[in-house]
Structures are given as C-alpha cells and as structure tokens.
Amino acid sequence: MVEAHATTAFDVTVELACFGVGGQVYGVDVLQIREIVRWQTVTPLPKAPALIEGVIDLRGDIVPVIDLGVALGGERVEDTIDARIAVLDVDEMVFGLRVEVAVDVISAQASAIEEPPALATQAGYEAVRAVVRREGDAPVMVLSLEHLLESVYRSAREEGA
Amino acid sequence: MAARRKRRTAADKAQAEFVSEAEEILERMRNDFGALAEAMGNGQVADPETVNSLFRSAHSLKGLSGMFGQEAMSELAHHLEDILDRLRMGRATLDPEGLALFDESVTVSIAALEKVGDDDASAALVESIADIIGRIEQWNEAPTEVEAQGFAVDLPESMLRALTEYEEHRLRANIEQGRGIYLVDATFEIAAFEEGLQEVQSAIREVGEVLSTLPSPSGALASEIRFSLLTATELGPAAVLQRLELGDDAMTVARLPDDHVDSPVPSASTGPSADEVGTQETAAETGGVATPAAADETLKSISDTVRVDIRKLDELMNLVGELAVQRGALNQIATRLAQDPATSRVGQELVKVQKTLERKLQELQSSVLDVRMVPLRQVFDKLTRVVRRLRLDQQKEVRLDVRGADTELDKLIVEELVDPLMHVVRNAFDHAIEPADEREAAGKSAEGCIQIVASQRGNDVLISVTDDGRGIDVEKVRERAIAAGLVTDSTELTRKETLDLIFHPGLSTCDEVTETSGRGVGMDVVRANIGALGGMVDVASEPGVGSTITIVLPITLAIIQALLVGVGSHRFAIPLNSIRETLLLEPEHLQRTEGREMLNLRGEALPLRRLSEEFQLGGPTDGKGYVVVLAVGDARLGLIVDALNGQQDTVIKAIQGPVAAVRGIAGATEMGDGGAVLVLDVSALVEDVVRKGEFRD
Incomplete structure (x- = not known):
C-alpha cells in the first residue's frame, strides 16, 4: 500500500525503496521496510507454500523469505554480492523479500504516480499496483505487498488441496 | 509469536495488570474460604490466620478495584472486609449461609473480572453484584450473640492495656479453647533483634499462636532490647522451651496462672480501631520500638513477589540463547588466535576468558529457567476446589489426596496442564469411583479416594492420578471398540492394548454422559494435549481395585536438548525427550509390507519413514543411514536419516x-554458524503414522 506522508492534496510525497529484479525496478513503501540485510543462508522449509523459499535466522527471529523473482513469475534471484533480503513488516506480519540488488530510495510526487499500464496487469504482474515514471530513468513498479502475501496464501491452499 | 507480541496500549496494559492482580487475590480468597468450609465441616474452629488472610485480601481488593474504577467490585469487597473484620474480632460467627455468600461473592467477582472492558456484559454483572451485596447486608444484620466475658488468666495490667481489640479477642478465644497462655520473654542485641525476634516468632507459630509481641520496658542492658511474647499453645512449658531450643538464659517462659476469677473486662476501646490492620500503634505507644514481625502481618506481605509477564521471560531466554551463539563465535576466534604462533599467547588467554564466559552463561541460563518454574500447587489447588464442589453437588464421598505439590514445572506447561489433568480427575470422580453403597458391598471404605502424586525424574516430571474405584472394564472397552469399528471381533489384543484404546478418539467407557465428564472431550484429547507439550500419557487398571493414569512431562519447553540429524545437505533438530534410541540402519532387517517399510526391532515391527521422502528433499533413498526411534506415548516410529550430528541445547x-x-515442523532454532535449523514436531510425525493405521496398539 502506498501511503501518503503529507495530508494536503498538492504536496503528497511517497518514499519508495527501490529494488532490482529481472531487469525491472520495483518500489516498496519505506514505511513497510524494517531493514535490509545481506544475503544469508536460507534454510529450506519443507511442505511450505511454494512461494516460501525457506527461513532465515534474523538475530534470533526465524523469518520466512519470499523470492521476489519467483513471486513475480520469473527466475530465482541468484546469490551474488549485490543480492539482499529486504525484511518487511506488513501489519505486524514479518517476512523477507529476496532481491537482486537494492538500488536507492526515491521520493515520488503523487502526480508522478500512475495506474499501471495494461501490460503490468498481466500474469505475474498482479502485484504491481502503480508505476512511477522518472525522466531518463527506468520506471519504478510499486509493489502491493498485501497482494504478494495473498499469492503466498493462495499457493499454500493449492498445495493443501 | 507475532500475534502474542502485539503492542498493547497503556490502558490495556493497566487493565490487564488489574485483572491479573485481582484474580490472584480472588483465587487466594477462594482457597481460604474453602479451608474455612473444610474446618467448619469437620467441626473445627476456624484458623485465625485464615480469617486474617481473608480480611487482608478483601482489603486489598477493595483498594485495587476502587483504584481502577470498578465501583461495584470495590463495594462488594468493602462489605466482605467489614464482615471478615467482625469475624476475626469474634463479633460475628460464621454459618453455612454466610459461607455460601462468601463463595458466591468470589465467583461473581471472578465473572466480573472476565468481563472487564466489555461494557454490556459488565452492566449485567453489576446488577448481580448489587444483589449479592443486598443479601450480605441482610445476613450481616441477623444478630449474632457474642457475650463479653473476662479473662481467665492473670495478665499484668500494663500488658492488658497494651493489647489491641483483636489481640484481646484472640486471647479470649484461645482461653476458651483451653490452651495454655505463656509469656515468653526474650532479650536480643539491638543491632540484630529483628532476625532473632522473627526466629522466635516462627518457632512459636509452629506450636501455637503469638497473640501479641510487646517490647518489655525493664531488665535490659542499653545495647539490648527485651520483648514479651504473649503466646497460646497446647504444649506444656517444658515442651515449649524445648521447641524454642533455648539453651541460653536470654529467654524465659512462664505460664500465666488461670485464676478462674472473672476480672472485669479491661477497656476494649483503648486499642486502635479495627480498621487499622496490624498492631504497630500499640507497640509504639508502650515501648517506642516498632515490632518488625508484626509488620509482616500487615498488607505488606502480599507484595513480596514480583509478577512478570511470561513473554518477558521468553525474551530473556532468547537473549541468553543468542549470547550462547555469540560465545560460540568468540570461541572460534580464540582458537584460531591460539593456533597462530604469532598470537598464541593472547589467543590462549582469550580461550580462558571464553571458558569462564561459558560457565557464567550456563549459570545465567539455569537461573532464567528457574524463574519460569512454578510449583504444581497452582494446578492442584484448582483440582482440590473442583473436587470439593463436585462432592457437594453430587453428594458423592470422594477425597482428593495430593502429594508432591512443590514439584516445579515451566509456567507455560503448567498452564496447558490444567485442562487435561482436570479431565482425568473428573473422569475418576464420575466414572471410576463407585457409589457409596456399591463400595461398601465390595468391602471398600464408603469414601472413595483420588490420589495425585507428582515427582521429578531427571528432566521429566511424573504425575500420576490413582483412584480406588471399580477399574476399567476391559471387556466393555473391547465391545465399544468393536461397535465403533476400531477393531474387529477377531482382532487379538492384549489387556494392555485394549486398555490403550481409551485414548482413541470417540471412545468413552461410561454409558451416560454427565455434565462433569466434560462432554465430547475424551482421553484422546488428553493424550493429544499432553503430546503437544512433549509429554506422554499411560494407563494401568486393575478390575475392582482402581486405575492409574500416568503423565510424563518435560520440565521446560524453553530450552530443550536436541539431537541434530543430517539429511543430504539439510539439517534438522529432534527433541531428545521423544527419542528412545538410535540404530545403525541395517538393510537386511528392513521389511516391506503394503509398500511401506518396517523394521524388525527386537521382534516388533517398527514403522519407518525416510525424512528425505517425508519432506520431499530428494536425494538417494537407499544406502547407509541411521534409524532414530521416536516415541509418543506407546506409539513408535523409526525415522531414517543420513547422519547423526550430536546433541545441542x-x-x-x-x-x-x-x-x-x-x-x-515445530519451529526453528538458531545455530552458531548463523543458519536456522528446523525442529521436528515429533508428535505430528508419529500421529500421521498412527492415523494411517500402520501402528496398531
């Protein structure tokens, strides 16, 4: 969910943390990010929903990890020096999102946020809820984490059936 | 975990604290009332300490509920306090009606506590509280004649004047009971008198009652202080001296002569008013020195413990665990430094420091564990109350005999233990113990007995519930099992195997379902609940003699010993308390029946599971490996793994x-190398096998 930080209609700014996966740039509202950690050993979780890669030990907290590449219907994120795990907190639901690279944090004006193009609503892109166009730079796809979680639950149900 | 850690607002927190504190007070009152009822039932005189404790509880509850705006409850507590004060002063006597009113007051208050925060439900309860207050007032107005009388002992005038109204009442009550009244004079060094005085007081309390402790004005050196303790006991003076172990002449015991001449009642109104709890003022007036032991009897004694949210202890435990992990990392660095010639000296020092750190960490860990431990008394008290109530409701003579109430268990386990244990006891009460006439016909005492014994065995706690009832009818169990389609007519079962069927879902040996047996909850739920705590349940029964249900539980779930196993590149941890043994896998002992692997283990067929298949980890399914034999209750399962990697806390x-x-998967645990290791949920794994019918018991 993209939350506005200011209340007046003309001065709405959203801070987005940007991650690269599969040549695209994805943005997540910084308010939903707890921290970003380096790659670490992910312990596979047997019988878990397909989208759950496994769990990591985050200073004593056992946190499940979702591979953003797989979640968007693409390739798995490779273990490179740039790879990161973004630890997210969506309504007290804590999980990690594995990404190829953490790019930067941008401030987007409300006027720059658009509805996603028709293409983005196709398979694998349901989790994209908006697009921020930038001059001379790749557009940022704003992720709906709620939607992402929804697909985790769905994959769990399909397996259970 | 995430849900439990939800942030609470300050108001919620305050409310939760109020509820927990008030609940504690009410539970204590309920126990005390129960003790009073018991004493009254046996025709004994109510223990003054119990009445005092009730009075203090009511007083605390009044203040507490008033502070949190629970007007109705505060009002009720005020009325209780009032009556209890009259009781302890001997200005009222307790009758069954009053006792019933007390009991109802506590029940209504607890019900009100549960509804705190729920305005609609509270409103209804406020009415029932008002109703009970009305009835208490009515009861209170009924005249209870307590005639004033003089003392039958010769007490120095100065001492008589110093007694409070309450002390006077106790003195009179003790004389009525025919106890001897003694004056114990003791002299202490001023510097250390508090300790000495407390020692003497507690020694006296073992054999009688300390009526009053007064500083004595005469006969002491400047560095000493002298106390007179007015004491009531049934023992003779020599025995009293012996009990106090008085070798030195710092103490004297003198029996006050009964003069049997009614002296006029000293002015009772000179003492502090009854509203003031304790006896401080008098002591201060006469001797100028406050008596510390008397202070112990005031409201203060309630708050000598600290109430801690169990989640905070969880956090502490986590921190200790993380420290242990850091210590492991430190050890690796130290060892590396020690091996390098250039740094070996400093490395060795670091290794030493690290060893000390390890020891201290272990101490810390066991201290934190110790804090989580609570005596089983909490649960047993609840059971005692339930049985007392059942006995009244059903007019069935059953005695509950509790032993080992001091055995300690992790708080979380104790919480989860209440329901299953309650169920077992109710089962025994309802079904096992025969009606009195039937018992007498069988040559047993009319009163049945349920005995609960708890004891510690290593890292486990053993709780057995034994009744002297009719025993489990094995034939009837079998009939029902056949009717339920669990076994067929031709199935051969040993006696033990048949008995074990009572843990099967949907099997009850009693034809009618009564209120108390907890409709729909059977022994299968008991076994499942205990299994979830990593424990086991077993049953033994002798027709006509009785049955015993035995529950074995780990002392704590916070830290468990686990066996680390490897499957391919994966690691798992298995709680050690559910492992019976580990074996080297010998392919020639494997048998295949209906597509499932079994192992012939000392003549018995052990169902097998390959962990790699169970969790679809891939990898070869043949070749070498180990069998980890898991046990939940009597059910066994052999788990095939590739490697055994040692034990770890x-x-x-x-x-x-x-x-x-x-x-x-029960959860995960962190390892020193930063990775997480999954912990197997043994009861789920074994249950799945049992459900598929591979394990027949």
Missing part, C-alpha cells in the same frame, strides 16, 4: 510471518 522459536504451521 536449543531454544525453539516459532516461525514468524505468513507461514501457517507447517505439519511436522
């Missing part, structure tokens, strides 16, 4: 976030 943690429970 582990702190099991729930997996957070969007992963609903994964079947077969």
Whole structure:
C-alpha cells in the first residue's frame, strides 16, 4: 500500500525503496521496510507454500523469505554480492523479500504516480499496483505487498488441496 | 509469536495488570474460604490466620478495584472486609449461609473480572453484584450473640492495656479453647533483634499462636532490647522451651496462672480501631520500638513477589540463547588466535576468558529457567476446589489426596496442564469411583479416594492420578471398540492394548454422559494435549481395585536438548525427550509390507519413514543411514536419516510471518554458524503414522 506522508492534496510525497529484479525496478513503501540485510543462508522449509523459499535466522527471529523473482513469475534471484533480503513488516506480519540488488530510495510526487499500464496487469504482474515514471530513468513498479502475501496464501491452499 | 507480541496500549496494559492482580487475590480468597468450609465441616474452629488472610485480601481488593474504577467490585469487597473484620474480632460467627455468600461473592467477582472492558456484559454483572451485596447486608444484620466475658488468666495490667481489640479477642478465644497462655520473654542485641525476634516468632507459630509481641520496658542492658511474647499453645512449658531450643538464659517462659476469677473486662476501646490492620500503634505507644514481625502481618506481605509477564521471560531466554551463539563465535576466534604462533599467547588467554564466559552463561541460563518454574500447587489447588464442589453437588464421598505439590514445572506447561489433568480427575470422580453403597458391598471404605502424586525424574516430571474405584472394564472397552469399528471381533489384543484404546478418539467407557465428564472431550484429547507439550500419557487398571493414569512431562519447553540429524545437505533438530534410541540402519532387517517399510526391532515391527521422502528433499533413498526411534506415548516410529550430528541445547522459536504451521515442523532454532535449523514436531510425525493405521496398539 502506498501511503501518503503529507495530508494536503498538492504536496503528497511517497518514499519508495527501490529494488532490482529481472531487469525491472520495483518500489516498496519505506514505511513497510524494517531493514535490509545481506544475503544469508536460507534454510529450506519443507511442505511450505511454494512461494516460501525457506527461513532465515534474523538475530534470533526465524523469518520466512519470499523470492521476489519467483513471486513475480520469473527466475530465482541468484546469490551474488549485490543480492539482499529486504525484511518487511506488513501489519505486524514479518517476512523477507529476496532481491537482486537494492538500488536507492526515491521520493515520488503523487502526480508522478500512475495506474499501471495494461501490460503490468498481466500474469505475474498482479502485484504491481502503480508505476512511477522518472525522466531518463527506468520506471519504478510499486509493489502491493498485501497482494504478494495473498499469492503466498493462495499457493499454500493449492498445495493443501 | 507475532500475534502474542502485539503492542498493547497503556490502558490495556493497566487493565490487564488489574485483572491479573485481582484474580490472584480472588483465587487466594477462594482457597481460604474453602479451608474455612473444610474446618467448619469437620467441626473445627476456624484458623485465625485464615480469617486474617481473608480480611487482608478483601482489603486489598477493595483498594485495587476502587483504584481502577470498578465501583461495584470495590463495594462488594468493602462489605466482605467489614464482615471478615467482625469475624476475626469474634463479633460475628460464621454459618453455612454466610459461607455460601462468601463463595458466591468470589465467583461473581471472578465473572466480573472476565468481563472487564466489555461494557454490556459488565452492566449485567453489576446488577448481580448489587444483589449479592443486598443479601450480605441482610445476613450481616441477623444478630449474632457474642457475650463479653473476662479473662481467665492473670495478665499484668500494663500488658492488658497494651493489647489491641483483636489481640484481646484472640486471647479470649484461645482461653476458651483451653490452651495454655505463656509469656515468653526474650532479650536480643539491638543491632540484630529483628532476625532473632522473627526466629522466635516462627518457632512459636509452629506450636501455637503469638497473640501479641510487646517490647518489655525493664531488665535490659542499653545495647539490648527485651520483648514479651504473649503466646497460646497446647504444649506444656517444658515442651515449649524445648521447641524454642533455648539453651541460653536470654529467654524465659512462664505460664500465666488461670485464676478462674472473672476480672472485669479491661477497656476494649483503648486499642486502635479495627480498621487499622496490624498492631504497630500499640507497640509504639508502650515501648517506642516498632515490632518488625508484626509488620509482616500487615498488607505488606502480599507484595513480596514480583509478577512478570511470561513473554518477558521468553525474551530473556532468547537473549541468553543468542549470547550462547555469540560465545560460540568468540570461541572460534580464540582458537584460531591460539593456533597462530604469532598470537598464541593472547589467543590462549582469550580461550580462558571464553571458558569462564561459558560457565557464567550456563549459570545465567539455569537461573532464567528457574524463574519460569512454578510449583504444581497452582494446578492442584484448582483440582482440590473442583473436587470439593463436585462432592457437594453430587453428594458423592470422594477425597482428593495430593502429594508432591512443590514439584516445579515451566509456567507455560503448567498452564496447558490444567485442562487435561482436570479431565482425568473428573473422569475418576464420575466414572471410576463407585457409589457409596456399591463400595461398601465390595468391602471398600464408603469414601472413595483420588490420589495425585507428582515427582521429578531427571528432566521429566511424573504425575500420576490413582483412584480406588471399580477399574476399567476391559471387556466393555473391547465391545465399544468393536461397535465403533476400531477393531474387529477377531482382532487379538492384549489387556494392555485394549486398555490403550481409551485414548482413541470417540471412545468413552461410561454409558451416560454427565455434565462433569466434560462432554465430547475424551482421553484422546488428553493424550493429544499432553503430546503437544512433549509429554506422554499411560494407563494401568486393575478390575475392582482402581486405575492409574500416568503423565510424563518435560520440565521446560524453553530450552530443550536436541539431537541434530543430517539429511543430504539439510539439517534438522529432534527433541531428545521423544527419542528412545538410535540404530545403525541395517538393510537386511528392513521389511516391506503394503509398500511401506518396517523394521524388525527386537521382534516388533517398527514403522519407518525416510525424512528425505517425508519432506520431499530428494536425494538417494537407499544406502547407509541411521534409524532414530521416536516415541509418543506407546506409539513408535523409526525415522531414517543420513547422519547423526550430536546433541545441542536449543531454544525453539516459532516461525514468524505468513507461514501457517507447517505439519511436522515445530519451529526453528538458531545455530552458531548463523543458519536456522528446523525442529521436528515429533508428535505430528508419529500421529500421521498412527492415523494411517500402520501402528496398531
């Protein structure tokens, strides 16, 4: 969910943390990010929903990890020096999102946020809820984490059936 | 875990604290009332300490509920306090009607506590509280004649004047009971008198009652202080001296002569008013020195413990676990430094420091564990109350004999133990103990007995519930099992196997379902609940003699010893208390029946599971390996793994976030190398096998 930080209609700014996966740039509202950690050993979780890669030990907290590449219907994120795990907190639901690279944090004006193009609503892109166009730079796809979680639950149900 | 850690607002927190504190007070009152009822039932005189304790509880409850705006409850507590004060002063006597009113007051208050925060439900309860207050007032107005009388002992005038109204009442009550009244004079060094005085007081309390402790004005050196303790006991003076172990002449005991001449009642109004709890003022007036032991009897004694949210202890435990992990990392660095010639000296020093750190960490860990431990008394008290109530409701003579109430268990386990244990006891009360006439016909005492014994065995706690009832009818169990389609007519079962069927879902040996047996909850739920705590349940029964249900539980779930096993590149931890043994896998002992592997283990067929298949980990399914024999209750399962990697203390943690429970995984634990290791849920794994009918018992 993209939350506005200011209340007046003309001065709405959203801070987005940007991650690269599969040549695209994805943005997540910084308010939903707890921290970003380096790659670490992910312990596979047997019988878990397909989208759950496994769990990591985050200073004593056992946190499940979702591979953003797989979640968007693409390739798995490779273990490179740039790879990161973004630890997210969506309504007290804590999980990690594995990404190829953490790019930067941008401030987007409300006027720059658009509805996603028709293409983005196709398979694998349901989790994209908006697009921020930038001059001379790749557009940022704003992720709906709620939607992402929804697909985790769905994959769990399909397996259970 | 995530849900439990939800942030609470300050108001919620305050409310929760109020509820927990008030609940504690009410529970204590309920116990005390129970003790009073018991004493009254046996025709004994109510223990003054119990009445005092009730009075203090009511007083605390009044203040507490008033502070949190619970007007109705505060009002009720005020009325209780009032009556209890009259009781302890001997200005009222307790009758069954009054006792019933007390009991109802506590029940209504507890009900009100449960509804705190729920305005609609509270409103209804406020009315029932008002109703009970009305009835208390009515009861209170009924005249209870307590005639004033003089003392039958010769007490120095100065001492008589110093007694409070309450002390006077106790003195009179003790004389009525025919106890001897003694004056124990003791002299102490001023510097250390508090300790000495408390010692003497507690020694006297073992054999009688300390009526009053007064500083004595005469006969002491400047560095000494002298006390006179007015004491009532049934023992003779020599025995009293012996009990106090008085070798030195710092103490004297003198029996006050009974003069049997009614002296006029000294002015009772000179003492402090009854509203003031304790006896401080008098002591201060006469001797100028406050008596510390008397202070112990005031409201203060209630708050000598600290109430801690168990979640805080969980956090502490986690921190200790993480420290242990850091210590492991430190050890690796130290060892590396020690091996390098250039740094070996400093490395060795670091190794030493690290060793000390390890020892201290272990001490810390066991201290934290110790804090989580609570005596089983909490549960047993509840059971005692339930049985007392059942006995009244059903007019069935059953005695509950509790032993080992001081045995300690992890708080979380104790919480989870209440329901299953309650169920077992109710089962015994309802079904096992025969009606009195039937018992007498069988040559047993009319009163049945349920005995609960708890004891510690290593890292386990053993709780057995034994009744002297009719025993389990094995034939009837078998008939029902056949009717339920669990076994067929031709199935051969040993006696033990048949008995074990009572743990099967949907099997009850009693034809009618009564209120108390907890409709629909059977022994299968008991076994499942205990299994979830990593424990086991077993049953033994002798027709006509009785049955015993035995529950074995680990002392704590916070830290468990686990066996680390390897499957391919994966690691798992298995709680050690559910492992019976480990074997080298010998392919020639494997048997295949109906596509499932079994192992012939000392003549018995052990169902097998390959962990790699169970969790679809891939990898070869043949070749070498080990069999880890798991046990839950009597059910066994052999788990085939590739490697055994030793034992480790582990702190099991729930997996957070969007992963609903994964079947077969109880949680995860962190390892020194930074990775997480999954902990197997043994009872789920074994249960799955039992459900598929591979394990027949």
